[in-house]
Each structure stands twice: as C-alpha cells, then as structure tokens.
Amino acid sequence: MRNITFVGLLTIAAAVVFAAMLWVHNGYVFFAGYVVLQYIVLATAWNILGGYTGYVNFGVAAFFACGAYSTVALDKIWAPPLIVLILVGGVVSGIIGLGTGYLTLRLRGTFFGIATLALAVVAQTLITNWSFVGGSRGAYIIRPEHAPFLPLDYIQYLCLWMLILSVASLATARAIEHSRLGVGFATIRDDELAAEASGVPTLRLKLIATVLSGAFMGMAGAPLPYYVTYLDPSSGFSLSYAVNTIAMPLIGGTSSWLGPLIGAVLLGTLQQVATVTISSALSLLIVGLMLVGFVVVAPNGIIGWFAPVTRTRMRRLRGSR
Amino acid sequence: MTDAPLLEITGVGKRFGGFIALADIELAVQQGERVGLVGPNGSGKSTLVNCICGTLRNETGSVRFGGHWLDGMKAHERTRLGLARSFQLPRPFATMTLAENLRVPILYAVNVRNGHTMTDIETRCDELLRMVGLLDKAHRLPRDLTQIEMRKLELARAMASEPRLLISDEAMAGLSHGEVDDILALLLKLNEQGVTIIMIEHIMRAVLAFSQRLVVLVAGRKIADGDPQAVVRQSDVVEAYLGS
Numbered sequence: 001m002r003n004i005t006f007v008g009l010l011t012i013a014a015a016v017v018f019a020a021m022l023w024v025h026n027g028y029v030f031f032a033g034y035v036v037l038q039y040i041v042l043a044t045a046w047n048i049l050g051g052y053t054g055y056v057n058f059g060v061a062a063f064f065a066c067g068a069y070s071t072v073a074l075d076k077i078w079a080p081p082l083i084v085l086i087l088v089g090g091v092v093s094g095i096i097g098l099g100t101g102y103l104t105l106r107l108r109g110t111f112f113g114i115a116t117l118a119l120a121v122v123a124q125t126l127i128t129n130w131s132f133v134g135g136s137r138g139a140y141i142i143r144p145e146h147a148p149f150l151p152l153d154y155i156q157y158l159c160l161w162m163l164i165l166s167v168a169s170l171a172t173a174r175a176i177e178h179s180r181l182g183v184g185f186a187t188i189r190d191d192e193l194a195a196e197a198s199g200v201p202t203l204r205l206k207l208i209a210t211v212l213s214g215a216f217m218g219m220a221g222a223p224l225p226y227y228v229t230y231l232d233p234s235s236g237f238s239l240s241y242a243v244n245t246i247a248m249p250l251i252g253g254t255s256s257w258l259g260p261l262i263g264a265v266l267l268g269t270l271q272q273v274a275t276v277t278i279s280s281a282l283s284l285l286i287v288g289l290m291l292v293g294f295v296v297v298a299p300n301g302i303i304g305w306f307a308p309v310t311r312t313r314m315r316r317l318r319g320s321r
Numbered sequence: 322m323t324d325a326p327l328l329e330i331t332g333v334g335k336r337f338g339g340f341i342a343l344a345d346i347e348l349a350v351q352q353g354e355r356v357g358l359v360g361p362n363g364s365g366k367s368t369l370v371n372c373i374c375g376t377l378r379n380e381t382g383s384v385r386f387g388g389h390w391l392d393g394m395k396a397h398e399r400t401r402l403g404l405a406r407s408f409q410l411p412r413p414f415a416t417m418t419l420a421e422n423l424r425v426p427i428l429y430a431v432n433v434r435n436g437h438t439m440t441d442i443e444t445r446c447d448e449l450l451r452m453v454g455l456l457d458k459a460h461r462l463p464r465d466l467t468q469i470e471m472r473k474l475e476l477a478r479a480m481a482s483e484p485r486l487l488i489s490d491e492a493m494a495g496l497s498h499g500e501v502d503d504i505l506a507l508l509l510k511l512n513e514q515g516v517t518i519i520m521i522e523h524i525m526r527a528v529l530a531f532s533q534r535l536v537v538l539v540a541g542r543k544i545a546d547g548d549p550q551a552v553v554r555q556s557d558v559v560e561a562y563l564g565s
Contacts, residue, residue, distance in 0.1 A: 180428050180429070183421075183424065183425060183428055183429075184425075184428075184429065186414065186416060186417065187414050187417075187425055189416070190413075190414040190415050190416055190417065191412045191413075191414060191415070193376065193408075193412060194408065194412040194413070194414065194478075195397075195414075195425070196375075196376070196395070196396035196397045196400075197374065197376075197396060197397075197400060197405070197406055197408070197479075198397075198400065198425045198426040198429060198430065198478065198481075198482065199397045199400040199401050199425075199426050199429035199430030199431075199482055200397055200425065200429045201395070201397050201398075201429075202397070203395075255416070
C-alpha cells in the first residue's frame with residue numbers, strides 16, 4: 001500500500017473514531033481518549049528509536065515534559081495558538097534529541113539506557129529550579145472554554161489534536177519502515193559494525209531517529225498543560241510515562257508501526273477502565289503484570305504471534321514470481 | 322612507468338594501551354592483484370584490516386585507496402569508495418532475509434554512486450545469490466543457513482557493494498576441505514571479474530593456491546612480502562610459524 005493511501009485510510013479511521021466519541025456524548029470519553037491517544041504518539045515515537053534501531057530510551061519523560069514546559073513558558077509570554085505550541089514543543093524536544101544523540105550515541109545497550117535516564121533527571125532538576133515556569137511549586141494554566149473556530153469544547157479540541165498527532169506519528173513510522181531509512185535503522189538494530197561496512201551512515205541515521213523520536217514526544221507533551229491545567233515537575237517528569245511508553249511497544253511488538261498502536265490502545269484503555277472502576281493506583285500494577293505476562297507468552301509482542309504466518313505467506317508469494 | 326597502486330599503506334601503526342598491534346606497516350596492492358596476508362594469531366592481520374576499512378583508527382601513517390586519502394574517513398564512506406570486507410565471524414543482519422541482507426549495500430553504497438531502480442536491485446540480488454549458490458534460500462533468514470552458506474552470504478554481501486577491493490577475513494575458517502575449495506573457487510571467480518582481493522587466511526594450501534603475492538605479519542610487523550613460494554621458504558617466516 002502506498003504511503004499516501006495509508007495516510008488517507010488512517011485519516012478516515014481517525015475521523016470515524018472522533019465522530020464516535022462525539023456520538024457517545026460523554027465528556028469523560030474525551031478525557032480518557034486523550035490519554036490513550038497521547039500514549040499512541042509516545043509509544044510510536046519511542047519505537048522509532050527503541051524498536052527500529054534498538055536503542056532503548058528510558059528518558060521519555062524528559063522529551064515529553066520539555067514539550068509540556070515549552071507550552072508553559074510560551075503561555076506566560078504570549079499564549080499562541082495550540083498548533084504553534086505543538087510545533088515549538090516538537091522543535092524543543094527534537095533539539096534535545098539531537099543533543100542527546102551527539103552525546104550518547106557512541107554508547108550501546110544498557111549504557112545508552114542509563115544515559116537517557118540521567119537526561120530525565122538533569123532536565124527535571126533544571127525545570128525544578130526554573131522559577132519562570134513555576135519551579136518546584138508548579139504552574140497553573142487556564143484552559144479556554146471553547147475551541148477556536150470549531151464548535152467543540154476545549155477538551156474535545158485537545159483530543160482532536162492528539163488524534164491528528166497520532167495519525168502523523170503512525171504515518172511517519174510506517175513511511176520509515178517502508179523506506180531506505182527503515183532498512184538502515186534495521187541494520188543498526190541487527191549489527192552496527194556490519195551496517196557501517198555495508199555503507200550505512202550509522203551515526204547520521206541514529207541522529208535522525210533521536211530527533212524524530214524526541215520531536216514526536218515533545219509534540220505529545222505540548223498540549224498537556226491545557227489538559228491538566230496544573231503542571232509540576234514531579235507529575236510532568238513522572239516515571240510512569242517512561243514505564244508505560246516502553247511497555248506499550250513491547251506488548252504490541254516493536255518491529256512494526258502496528259505494535260505500539262495495539263499496545264497503547266490495549267494498555268491505555270485497560271488503565272483508564274481500571275482507574276474509574278477499581279483504583280488509579282492499580283494502573284501501573286496492570287502495566288507490570290501485563291509486561292511480565294507478555295515477556296513470557298509473546299516475547300515479540302502481539303504482532304509477533306502473527307508474524308510467522310505473514311512471513312510464510314510473503315515468502316510463498318515471492319517464491320511464485 | 323607503473324600505475325599507481327589501488328591501495329597504498331604507508332607507515333601504519335596502531336597500539337592498544339602498551340601493546341603494539343601494528344608497527345610501521347608498508348603495503349601496496351595493485352589493481353586486479355590477489356594478495357595473501359598471513360601470520361600467526363595476534364600478529365595484527367585483523368587490526369590492519371580494521372585500520373584499512375575504518376573500523377579502527379591508525380595512530381600513525383596513512384592509507385590511500387583509489388587516489389583518495391582515507392585518514393579520518395568513516396567506515397561507510399570507505400565502503401562507498403569501493404572498499405569492502407567480509408568479517409572473520411559472519412555478521413549477517415539477523416532479522417532480514419538473505420535478499421534483504423544484500424539489498425543493504427546496494428541501497429547504501431552502490432545507489433549513492435549510481436542510482437538503481439527497484440527492479441535493478443532485485444536483479445542484482447538474484448545474480449549475487451546465484452553466484453554463491455544461495456538463490457533458492459533468498460527469502461530465508463540467516464539463522465537457517467549452514468556455516469559455509471553463512472560465509473558465502475558474507476562474501477555476497479561484501480560483493481553487493483560493487484567493490485574494487487575485497488578483503489576476505491578468514492572466510493574459510495572452520496570449513497571442510499571441500500568447502501574451502503568452494504570458497505577458493507568463488508574468490509578466484511570474483512578476481513577474474515576484476516575485483517582486487519586481499520585474502521587473510523590460516524589455511525596455507527588455500528593461500529598458496531590463491532595468492533600471486535604473499536605478505537607475512539608477525540607481532541605487528543611485516544616480515545615478508547613477495548612470491549608466495551619464496552616467502553614460505555624464508556627462514557624468519559618458517560620460524561614464526563614453527564618456532565626456531
């Protein structure tokens with residue numbers, strides 16, 4: 001399927017989802033839906049670096065919260081339209097991704113993971129000591145009542161933007177997968193030395209991955225202050241963002257754009273249901289239990305169950321040429 | 322007047338802490354030549370290959386290939402210039418099929434020089450797999466291959482980058498007599514197609530059958546360079562291999 005066709009189908013699916021949410025006519029659907037969609041963007045963004053190139057990023061909260069705090073800072077100066085805030089959040093976190101890449105991409109495996117975790121701690125310390133954005137006290141953001149130009153509540157408007165970001169991130173991930181860039185990413189994941197020897201510019205590709213991944217995480221974080229209306233460093237940099245974001249692609253499968261989508265919808269929805277029916281503290285327990293369960297029964301994620309079937313079918317098709 | 326060598330190594334040295342891995346290595350390889358590079362374990366053969374290919378940086382001296390100075394150049398840039406290597410231990414891209422493994426150098430090394438269509442790429446992959454006898458396994462994963470097939474894949478992937486110089490790093494290690502002959506025939510065929518080859522090997526039967534010139538390294542130093550039959554009779558070469 002061509003990329004343009006895929007984007008068209010994804011847009012139609014997103015429109016149907018949004019129409020269904022409006023049809024349900026329940027405010028909570030948008031509150032919960034926003035979180036699930038936010039995790040689709042985060043999980044897809046994480047997978048661009050972690051799944052495609054094999055570099056595990058534990059510093060999700062840093063990229064996400066920097067996007068959110070860029071909104072807080074801009075809101076204090078000028079309060080621009082949401083699209084500008086999202087773009088600025090993406091640029092800020094993309095630049096952080098570039099810096100992180102330059103500083104850490106010569107590290108491999110666990111060492112890279114620890115370096116990204118340290119990045120989150122450094123960023124949180126900086127924000128905690130930056131009084132302009134509220135410092136350790138946190139910052140209040142006044143959420144407008146209604147969306148500009150559209151007959152929607154602001155929460156519905158935020159949800160719409162998160163849906164657009166989900167489409168954008170999924171389309172980007174799939175386009176990468178089916179491109180020369182995706183082949184290059186896969187070689188880095190499989191064997192970096194052999195990749196270089198095959199002509200793959202590994203450092204440049206890793207920087208592209210960190211920038212893209214960071215930018216989408218920043219964009220996912222940018223609308224957050226309007227969603228929560230109060231943001232402090234401990235909630236913005238919460239470890240749960242990293243845990244959820246890593247767990248979702250692992251549960252869904254990291255080899256394809258579909259994995260993070262399945263993982264985010266499954267885990268995000270379960271967490272939202274558990275939050276309202278049992279307890280909010282239970283949501284992280286669910287993540288832990290599911291992660292352990294999937295590591296045992298589906299080490300390649302949910303799409304891993306179907307991959308052998310797909311691969312055999314593909315080979316049969318190729319063999320019949 | 323002789324042509325400029327394809328590969329020219331002058332005064333290359335490399336240390337690992339206090340250990341001298343390579344000291345003042347001089348070597349020139351002409352276009353189309355078949356050079357055997359031998360030496361006991363730890364003599365610096367793989368370190369020299371790594372310095373030529375950009376995996377390691379030489380601390381002294383310089384490497385010139387096809388008229389380009391390679392010092393400071395990254396490994397992938399050297400591959401794009403036409404310098405390919407196979408690894409001592411095969412390093413296939415494990416999640417990719419054999420055809421996909423070969424597509425990588427075509428996409429990243431060859432297409433940078435001269436653009437190919439997807440059909441060209443498929444045809445080239447098929448040609449390479451047919452050449453090494455793996456066409457029937459084109460859509461299998463490397464884990465399904467035997468040891469010799471893995472070595473052949475390694476050579477085919479190196480050839481996919483359309484190199485002018487191929488460095489084969491112990492492609493015959495651990496293979497049976499017949500399998501060694503298979504790889505030897507393959508390397509000779511590649512040389513007939515115009516590819517200059519440096520073969521690093523421990524199997525002297527294969528080295529002598531293959532090489533037009535033999536270079537011997539011992540403890541990071543070049544101790545012999547010349548006609549293979551003459552080199553293997555040299556007293557210091559015999560001593561390095563058999564002891565005094």
